[in-house]
Amino acid sequence: xxxxxxxxxxxxxxxxxxxxxxxxxxxxxxxxxxxxxxxxxxxxxxxxxxxxxxxxxxxxxxxxxxxxxxxxxxxxxxxxxxxxxxxxxxxxxxxxxxxxxxxxxxxxxxxxxxxxxxxxxxxxxxxxxxxxxxxxxxxxxxxxxxxxxxxxxxxxxxxxxxxxxxxxxxxxxxxxxxxxxxxxxxxxxxxxxxxxxxxxxxxxxxxxxxxxxxxxxxxxxxxxxxxxxxxxxxxxxxxxxxxxxxxxxxxxxxxxxxxxxxxxxxx
Amino acid sequence: xxxxxxxxxxxxxxxxxxxxxxxxxxxxxxxxxxxxxxxxxxxxxxxxxxxxxxxxxxxxxxxxxxxxxxxxxxxxxxxxxxxxxxxxxxxxxxxxxxxxxxxxxxxxxxxxxxxxxxxxxxxxxxxxxxxxxxxxxxxxxxxxxxxxxxxxxxxxxxxxxxxxxxxxxxxxxxxxxxxxxxxxxxxxxxxxxxxxxxxxxxxxxxxxxxxxxxxxxxxxxxxxxxxxxxxxxxxxxxxxxxxxxxxxxxxxxxxxxxxxx
Amino acid sequence: xxxxxxxxxxxxxxxxxxxxxxxxxxxxxxxxxxxxxxxxxxxxxxxxxxxxxxxxxxxxxxxxxxxxxxxxxxxxxxxxxxxxxxxxxxxxxxxxxxxxxxxxxxxxxxxxxxxxxxxxxxxxxxxxxxxxxxxxxxxxxxxxxxxxxxxxxxxxxxxxxxxxxxxxxxxxxxxxxxxxxxxxxxxxxxxxxxxxxxxxxxxxxxxxxxxxxxxxxxxxxxxxxxxxxxxxxxxxxxxxxxxxxxxxxxxxxxxxxxxxxxxxxxxxxxxxxxxxxxxxxxxxxxxxxxxxxxxxxxxxxxxxxxxxxxxxxxxxxxxxxxxxxxxxxxxx
Numbered sequence: 002x003x004x005x006x007x008x009x010x011x012x013x014x015x016x017x018x019x020x021x022x023x024x025x026x027x028x029x030x031x032x033x034x035x036x037x038x039x040x041x042x043x044x045x046x047x048x049x050x051x052x053x054x055x056x057x058x059x060x061x062x063x064x065x066x067x068x069x070x071x072x073x074x075x076x077x078x079x080x081x082x083x084x085x086x087x088x089x090x091x092x093x094x095x096x097x098x099x100x101x102x103x104x105x106x107x108x109x110x111x112x113x114x115x116x117x118x119x120x121x122x123x124x125x126x127x128x129x130x131x132x133x134x135x136x137x138x139x140x141x142x143x144x145x146x147x148x149x150x151x152x153x154x155x156x157x158x159x160x161x162x163x164x165x166x167x168x169x170x171x172x173x174x175x176x177x178x179x180x181x182x183x184x185x186x187x188x189x190x191x192x193x194x195x196x197x198x199x200x201x202x203x204x205x206x207x208x209x210x211x212x213x214x215x216x217x218x219x220x221x222x223x224x225x226x227x228x229x230x231x232x233x234x235x236x237x238x239x240x241x242x243x244x245x246x247x248x249x250x251x252x253x254x255x256x257x258x259x260x261x262x263x264x265x266x267x268x
Numbered sequence: 269x270x271x272x273x274x275x276x277x278x279x280x281x282x283x284x285x286x287x288x289x290x291x292x293x294x295x296x297x298x299x300x301x302x303x304x305x306x307x308x309x310x311x312x313x314x315x316x317x318x319x320x321x322x323x324x325x326x327x328x329x330x331x332x333x334x335x336x337x338x339x340x341x342x343x344x345x346x347x348x349x350x351x352x353x354x355x356x357x358x359x360x361x362x363x364x365x366x367x368x369x370x371x372x373x374x375x376x377x378x379x380x381x382x383x384x385x386x387x388x389x390x391x392x393x394x395x396x397x398x399x400x401x402x403x404x405x406x407x408x409x410x411x412x413x414x415x416x417x418x419x420x421x422x423x424x425x426x427x428x429x430x431x432x433x434x435x436x437x438x439x440x441x442x443x444x445x446x447x448x449x450x451x452x453x454x455x456x457x458x459x460x461x462x463x464x465x466x467x468x469x470x471x472x473x474x475x476x477x478x479x480x481x482x483x484x485x486x487x488x489x490x491x492x493x494x495x496x497x498x499x500x501x502x503x504x505x506x507x508x509x510x511x512x513x514x515x516x517x518x519x520x521x522x523x524x525x526x527x528x529x
Numbered sequence: 530x531x532x533x534x535x536x537x538x539x540x541x542x543x544x545x546x547x548x549x550x551x552x553x554x555x556x557x558x559x560x561x562x563x564x565x566x567x568x569x570x571x572x573x574x575x576x577x578x579x580x581x582x583x584x585x586x587x588x589x590x591x592x593x594x595x596x597x598x599x600x601x602x603x604x605x606x607x608x609x610x611x612x613x614x615x616x617x618x619x620x621x622x623x624x625x626x627x628x629x630x631x632x633x634x635x636x637x638x639x640x641x642x643x644x645x646x647x648x649x650x651x652x653x654x655x656x657x658x659x660x661x662x663x664x665x666x667x668x669x670x671x672x673x674x675x676x677x678x679x680x681x682x683x684x685x686x687x688x689x690x691x692x693x694x695x696x697x698x699x700x701x702x703x704x705x706x707x708x709x710x711x712x713x714x715x716x717x718x719x720x721x722x723x724x725x726x727x728x729x730x731x732x733x734x735x736x737x738x739x740x741x742x743x744x745x746x747x748x749x750x751x752x753x754x755x756x757x758x759x760x761x762x763x764x765x766x767x768x769x770x771x772x773x774x775x776x777x778x779x780x781x782x783x784x785x786x787x788x789x790x791x792x793x794x795x796x797x798x799x800x801x802x803x804x805x806x807x808x809x810x811x812x813x814x815x816x817x818x819x820x821x822x823x824x825x826x827x828x829x830x831x832x833x834x835x836x837x838x839x840x841x842x843x844x845x846x847x848x849x850x851x852x853x854x855x856x857x858x859x860x861x
Contacts, residue, residue, distance in 0.1 A: 004428070007438030008355055011347035012363070018344055018408075019367055022401050026381035027373075033384050052858055074283050081276035096284045099291075099514055104469035104484040107503060110491050111290035118660070118680070118741050119303070119496075121293060131680050134727050141286075148283055157525055177272050199371070206374030209469045209484070213491050215729040222374050222470075229380065230588045230689045231853055233595035239384075242377030250372040257365075302760075303739065383596060390600040390786065477602050478554050478581040489584050492731045493561050496739045 030239050037236020044240055053224065053241065057248075060221040063140060064204035068197050071147035076193065078148075079155035080185065101149040105142075105209025112142045112214060136218045142210040150203065151196040158192030191259075198256030205249045221245050291507065298501035315501035322494075323486045323502060327509075330483035333396060334465040337403040341411040341461045344404070346454060349415025350446050354424055364416070368409040375470025378405060382475065396480055402471035407461040414457030415450050418524055422449055452524040459517035466510055483509075553580045553790040556590040556603040556782075561734040563648065563750055563777070564810035565607075568798065571806055576797045578790055584731050587612040588689030594621040594782060601784045604791030609691025610637075611846035613644030613778040622780035625792055627799045632816040636842070637776045646776035647798055648812035650748035651837045652692070652699045653772055655755065658762035660740035667744065669769040670700055674720050683727040683742035687718075688853040690730060695775050696746040697852065698845060703770035708844050711852050718860045737763075753811035753827060767833045774837045776815065 035041045047053045082094055100108065115121050116133035123130045132138050162185065170180045186193075208222040219227075221241065228238040298316065302309040348367075352360040370378055379402060387393050427449070431441045447454070469484040476485050483506055490499040560566035560582045572578045585593065587608035594606060598621055606616070616622045617639060624642040637646035654673075656666055664677040673682050687693035701707070701714035727742055734751055736742045738759050752765030779798065785791050797803045804814040808824060828834075 004432070004438050005355075007442070008351040011351040011442075014344040015348035015363075015367065015408075015412075018404070019363075022382065022405055023366070023369060026378070026385045027369075029385040030377065030381035033380075074279060077276050078280040078283055081280050085273075093280065093284050095515060095518070096288045097280075098518060099511065100287055102463045102467040102510055102514055104467045104487065106469055106484060106488040106491060107467075107506065110487075110499065110503060111294065113491075113741070114290040114293045114297070118743070119739065121289065129680065131725075134680075134725070145287060148287065153521075160525070202372050206372075206376075206470065208374065208376050208473070209488065212730070213488065215727055222376050225374070225376055225380075227686075227688060227857065229596075230586075230592045231850070231857075233592040235380075235384070235596065238380060239377075242374065242380060246369075246373040246377055249374075250369070253372050254365075387597060388599045390602075393597075393600060394602055394786070478556075478583040479552070481581075492729065492733065493559055493584050493735055495735045496741070498735075 031243055033235055034240035034243055035236070037234070037240075039236070043236050044244075047237070047240055047244065056219050056221050056224050057244070059218055060205060060245075061248075063136075063143060063218075063220065064201050067140060067143040067147050067204050068201045070144055071151045071200050072193060072197050074144075075148050075151035075155050075196070076186075076189065079152050079159050083156055083159040097152055098149045100146055101153070103146060105146065105207050105211075106213045107209075108142050108145045109210045109213025111145060112138050112210075116141070134214060138214055139211060139218055139220070142214060143204045143207060146207075146210075147200040147204060151200050154192050154196035154199070155189065158189050162188045194256050194259050198253050202249045202253055205245065294500045294503045295507065296500075297496055298504035300497065303496045303500070315497045316505065318498055319490075319502045319505060322498075323481070323483075323490070326481045326483050326486035327505065329396065329480065330466050331509075333400055333403060333482065334462045336400050337407055337465040338458055338462050340400070340404050341408050342454070342458070345408055345411035345457065346415055346447070346450065347442070349412045349453070350419060350442065350450070352412065353416045353419035354428070356420070364409075364412070367412060370405045371409055375402075375406065375468075376474060378402070379471045379474030394477055394480075399472055399475050399480060399482065402475050403465045403468050406468055406471060407464050410460045410464065411454075411457035414453040414460065414524065416453075418450050418453030418527055419446070421527060424449070452520070452527050456517065456520040456524040459513060459520050463510060463513045463517055466513070551577050551579055551790060553578055553604045553787050553794055554583075554602060555580050555794070556583055556593060556606045557585045557587060557608055558582055559584045559732045562732045563650075563748075563812055564754060564806065567810065568803070568806050571802070572794055572797060575802065576793060578794050578797075580794065586685070586689055586731050587691035589730075591616055591619070591621075595619055598783075601782050601786065603782050604785040604787050605779055605781055605794055607647070607777060607779045609695065610644070610646070610776050610778050610842045611694065611849050612691050613639070613780055614843060614846035615849070616780060617643035621783055623783040623785070623788075625781040625795065627792070627796045629799045629816050633799075634815075636839075637815055638778075644778040644780045645799075646778050646815040648750075648804075648807040648814055649774055649776035650750045650812055651767065651772060651774040651834065652695050652746065652748055653752070653768060654766040655737055655745045655747035655752040656764045656766060657737050657740055657743045657755075658764055660743035666764055666766060668766060670703055670717065671770065673744065674724050676724075678724060678744060680725040680727075681743040682721065682724060683729060683733060683736070683744065684721075684746035685733070686728050686730045687856050691775075691777075692747065694849055694852070695773065697856065698840060699768075699772040702773060702838070702840070703768065708840070708848050711848075711855065714852075715855065715859050718856070722860060749828070750811040757811075757827060765829065767829060767836055769836070771836045771838065773840050775840070775842070 034043060037043050039046055078097060082090060113120060113133045116131060116138055118131050120133060166184050167180055170184045206222060208226065211220050211223045225238050225241045228234045228241065297303050299311045300307060300309060301312045352364060382402065392398055427445055428441050431445055467484060472482050472485055473488065476482065487502055487506060490502050558565045558569060558580065560569065565582065569580055569582055572580055590606050590608050591612050594603065594616060622643050626642040630638065630642065630645060633645055639645065654667060658666060667673055667678065684696050685693035687697040697714045700717045701711055704713035704717060706713035733742055733745060737745045738755055749765050752763060755763040756765065779795060781788065781791050781795060799816065801818060804816055804818040807814050808818060808820045811824060
């Protein structure tokens with residue numbers, strides 16, 4: 002058997018699985034969105050319903066804010082940890098990357114422990130400091146699982162930066178912030194874009210955190226769930242899912258083309 | 269320079285505290301007799317006992333599904349990763365993108381799609397394999413990309429052509445050359461798959477039935493409806509399961525990264 | 530290779546709890562609600578039926594039933610009366626009259642047996658007095674918008690949980706509205722929204738007990754159970770403006786995979802033994818089974834309960850979806 006045939010054979014299980022459990026269901030979901038009372042007009046209806054638009058806007062806003070903050074925090078921490086060796090470094094690193102696999106519900110619980118009525122902040126600080134159930138709580142929850150994600154990718158890329166570049170800049174007299182903005186960040190930018198895209202996609206689709214926090218700010222996955230539980234409004238739930246999927250996928254596509262690299266494993 | 273260093277250190281420590289403090293709280297709450305009274309009420313293992321009584325099946329189910337997920341992603345992902353790395357091109361890129369869709373599409377939507385299409389097959393619907401499909405969908409891209417990353421970093425073409433010129437057929441080359449070289453990626457990918465499967469919630473929430481609660485679904489249950497101590501004890505068990513896996517995953521990924529460089 | 534074998538072994542072990550004759554699935558049997566925990570234990574010990582607990586709310590139950598209509602997963606369902614009416618209309622439940630069906634009063638069952646009440650309760654405020662941190666126990670619906678209760682009030686989502694909807698109907702009636710006019714309710718929730726309420730989707734008994742939600746719109750039975758079995762001070766308040774009482778009903782799922790076991794479970798729940806478990810948990814039973822004296826004495830006096838009226842449940846069901854959509858559009 003030729004090499005090409007063997008490679009095709011290697012792809013066969015993937016093809017079967019992807020068609021049966023990814024392609025066909027997605028098609029079915031798209032068809033389901035058109036099976037409601039309004040037919041395909043449901044998409045037009047969604048665009049005209051202020052509640053859905055504002056929810057989409059809120060979801061985008063939270064996701065973008067979280068991505069930006071996570072990029073800032075993780076890049077700072079990532080650069081710091083890559084270029085400094087000290088006692089306790091591995092411990093810090095482990096702490097910062099552990100929440101990678103926490104489901105959203107656990108993250109929501111963590112936020113309640115910090116900022117709920119019986120949370121740490123309300124117990125320690127005077128007055129009434131309960132932020133778990135507000136927008137801030139949701140933002141912090143999303144930040145909680147975004148920081149590890151971004152950190153891993155940033156660190157992987159930071160380790161690859163040629164120290165000679167930084168040395169050269171410094172010997173030429175560049176102050177630290179110039180070194181940062183002119184040498185380090187540009188070198189990191191593909192990784193930052195890739196990491197930011199993944200963080201954004203995860204935030205857009207996050208469900209467990211909002212579900213646990215029962216916040217007043219609605220994000221699109223919660224609305225999809227509400228539609229589903231409101232007399233099994235499948236068509237609207239499906240249509241909203243398709244919209245959410247398209248928006249997220251589009252952002253990832255753009256990021257992919259801009260960064261041009263394959264996202265590393267484990268991030 | 270000092271100011272920059274201090275600033276960076278402060279941000280790093282603050283972030284670490286933010287992530288770590290509630291986990292400590294949770295562990296303590298799971299071992300405290302009464303959270304309201306705090307540590308004064310004493311430490312106890314009773315809540316862990318209660319959690320075991322209520323949710324033991326969910327823990328075993330999660331473990332079992334994670335192992336099954338690993339087996340399936342190995343069988344599907346390693347050959348696929350090889351094929352995509354050996355013949356990179358537009359088709360490979362497109363396929364890789366497509367397989368990574370479950371990372372972009374919200375789990376909720378994917379689960380709805382699966383229920384719409386396969387909900388009618390009752391035996392499938394009510395079996396743990398239904399949940400397994402969801403987990404494989406979500407973790408397969410990680411296995412494939414881990415394998416691809418490592419294989420793309422070595423000169424696979426030359427190695428294979430060398431072996432081919434010595435008369436080795438494709439299947440032999442796969443077993444003797446590709447798999448050993450891909451090992452760091454397979455290892456990193458495997459740990460990622462198992463870890464993510466244990467923690468998967470978005471898809472499983474929609475796909476599960478009351479007899480098939482996985483650990484995260486049980487956790488959501490307990491956060492919403494059970495006492496804080498029970499929820500914390502349950503979270504503690506989850507931590508105990510997942511932390512060693514995460515540490516191993518990081519070690520394996522670092523190893524793979526060194527190869528890629 | 531070795532590891533794949535281990536995985537396969539695990540997989541086969543997992544495949545074994547294939548559904549046997551004595552397993553059954555109930556949608557919406559939360560252990561911390563109406564003491565379902567005791568009922569589920571009794572079902573296992575006395576009737577030999579293994580039913581896992583399930584924390585869905587009424588709305589989620591109905592939607593799941595509708596989504597699974599072609600191939601049902603559940604055998605029986607428990608939900609509020611209006612959800613039961615909607616389920617019958619959606620064709621996802623089957624008629625079944627358990628033993629004792631005839632003793633259920635007429636307004637509390639579907640004549641053909643598509644749904645029937647198993648117990649009922651009165652809506653009010655379930656209060657964790659210790660968690661109020663010194664603020665007085667509220668007496669009226671209107672009190673809840675006051676600044677001393679900021680961030681302390683919780684109510685289940687009226688768009689998905691039946692108890693949430695009942696809260697809305699009760700508040701509506703208390704402030705002069707009726708089933709054709711939900712303006713007072715919408716106005717009330719909008720006002721309350723300014724006071725930072727928590728709006729969970731599923732039963733939150735434990736959160737009240739732990740103090741995370743000091744005041745919850747909930748039924749008398751949940752509050753009494755906390756008051757008399759949990760550590761801490763809890764109260765049930767029947768708001769001064771008035772409230773309503775509603776039944777919770779159960780149905781046999783149409784096309785249930787284990788219909789016979791489901792029927793046995795429903796028989797047990799409606800039997801004297803089953804009803805006694807409800808009465809022990811401060812629920813008013815559907816069949817005229819007398820409450821134990823100790824329990825009966827722990828209820829608030831009749832003078833308080835005079836403020837609890839009832840509603841035309843069929844009409845309540847008819848307007849539920851419209852109200853849910855209005856709530857989501859205007860209050861959220």
